[in-house]
Amino acid sequence: MGINVSVYISPKQGILDPQGQAALGALRSLGFEEVEEVRIGKYITLQLEDMDQGKAEERLREMCERLLANPVIEDYRIQIQE
Amino acid sequence: MKFGVVVFPGSNCEADCYHVIDQVLGQEVEYVWHHRTDVSSYDCLVLPGGFSYGDYLRCGAIARFSPVMEAVGAFAHEGGLVIGICNGFQILLEAGLLPGAMLRNTSLRFICRFVNVRVENAATPWTNRAHEGQMLRIPIAHNEGNYFLDQDSLRRLEEEGRIILRYCDQQGEVSEEANPNGAAGNIAGVCNEGFNVFGLMPHPERASEEILGSTDGMVIWESVMAHHGGKR
Numbered sequence: 299m300g301i302n303v304s305v306y307i308s309p310k311q312g313i314l315d316p317q318g319q320a321a322l323g324a325l326r327s328l329g330f331e332e333v334e335e336v337r338i339g340k341y342i343t344l345q346l347e348d349m350d351q352g353k354a355e356e357r358l359r360e361m362c363e364r365l366l367a368n369p370v371i372e373d374y375r376i377q378i379q380e
Numbered sequence: 381m382k383f384g385v386v387v388f389p390g391s392n393c394e395a396d397c398y399h400v401i402d403q404v405l406g407q408e409v410e411y412v413w414h415h416r417t418d419v420s421s422y423d424c425l426v427l428p429g430g431f432s433y434g435d436y437l438r439c440g441a442i443a444r445f446s447p448v449m450e451a452v453g454a455f456a457h458e459g460g461l462v463i464g465i466c467n468g469f470q471i472l473l474e475a476g477l478l479p480g481a482m483l484r485n486t487s488l489r490f491i492c493r494f495v496n497v498r499v500e501n502a503a504t505p506w507t508n509r510a511h512e513g514q515m516l517r518i519p520i521a522h523n524e525g526n527y528f529l530d531q532d533s534l535r536r537l538e539e540e541g542r543i544i545l546r547y548c549d550q551q552g553e554v555s556e557e558a559n560p561n562g563a564a565g566n567i568a569g570v571c572n573e574g575f576n577v578f579g580l581m582p583h584p585e586r587a588s589e590e591i592l593g594s595t596d597g598m599v600i601w602e603s604v605m606a607h608h609g610g611k612r
Contacts, residue, residue, distance in 0.1 A: 314486070314526075314562065316484050316485070316486050316487075316488050316562070317484065317488065320488055365441065366437070370481040370528065370530075371528055
């Protein structure tokens with residue numbers, strides 16, 4: 299079966315996101331003036347072997363802290379699929 | 381003096397560094413493959429530019445876990461001289477050997493051109509043959525050179541004199557117009573607390589011979605050689 303996981307990496311609040319800024323400008327110029335902010339990050343999917351959910355969460359946090367995200371500039375959110 | 385040029389899969393400036401150390405400086409130099417776990421025979425390690433591991437995930441994020449980096453870390457903690465150029469700088473940041481992180485250039489463009497940088501601290505192993513305020517004309521070539529550090533850490537870095545190079549204009553003024561990539565405080569190069577680890581975005585190895593249009597990068601190599609000579 300395995301455990302399906304989604305990890306969302308986004309630039310930290312307050313960190314300039316040049317890609318998001320460019321997309322924001324492009325959306326506005328297309329007439330989507332309601333857009334106030336765009337932040338561009340990464341979406342990573344992982345498949346883990348079956349294990350205890352708590353243990354999986356702990357391991358995933360470690361994966362994010364050590365490799366998948368750079369805590370200096372990025373936040374991460376882990377979503378384990380039901 | 382014996383240099384080691386660390387080679388990761390995807391490095392592409394290692395031959396330039398090797399050439400300058402060997403042919404221009406006339407020093408001993410060897411390539412150090414990323415699987416090596418012992419770097420104790422070198423006086424100075426060079427982490428060259430390029431796209432280590434394809435720059436996948438983030439620049440330097442995968443390279444920092446390659447076997448050689450543990451040895452580089454231990455070498456640095458014992459006071460060994462380590463210089464990271466461009467991608468090498470990014471790897472040192474990811475490894476936590478230098479503070480901060482790199483964001484994409486504000487222009488979202490890969491920038492490859494000569495820039496001016498100003499020497500902010502000339503009392504380091506890497507700049508002792510320069511004088512404070514000296515302007516160096518050295519090329520940059522990167523997509524992620526937008527140096528980021530939180531305000532408190534930035535202030536600390538400044539107080540400790542660890543900002544070594546800043547982007548400046550022709551007159552030596554550090555201005556927003558002279559900032560090619562959006563880097564905080566126009567920072568182009570920083571040191572660790574012990575000043576034995578130096579990371580910079582400009583490529584001194586591309587500005588060490590007349591034929592390449594500038595020899596301003598030489599002062600960095602000459603400084604580290606003078607530093608090493610003085611120690612012995």
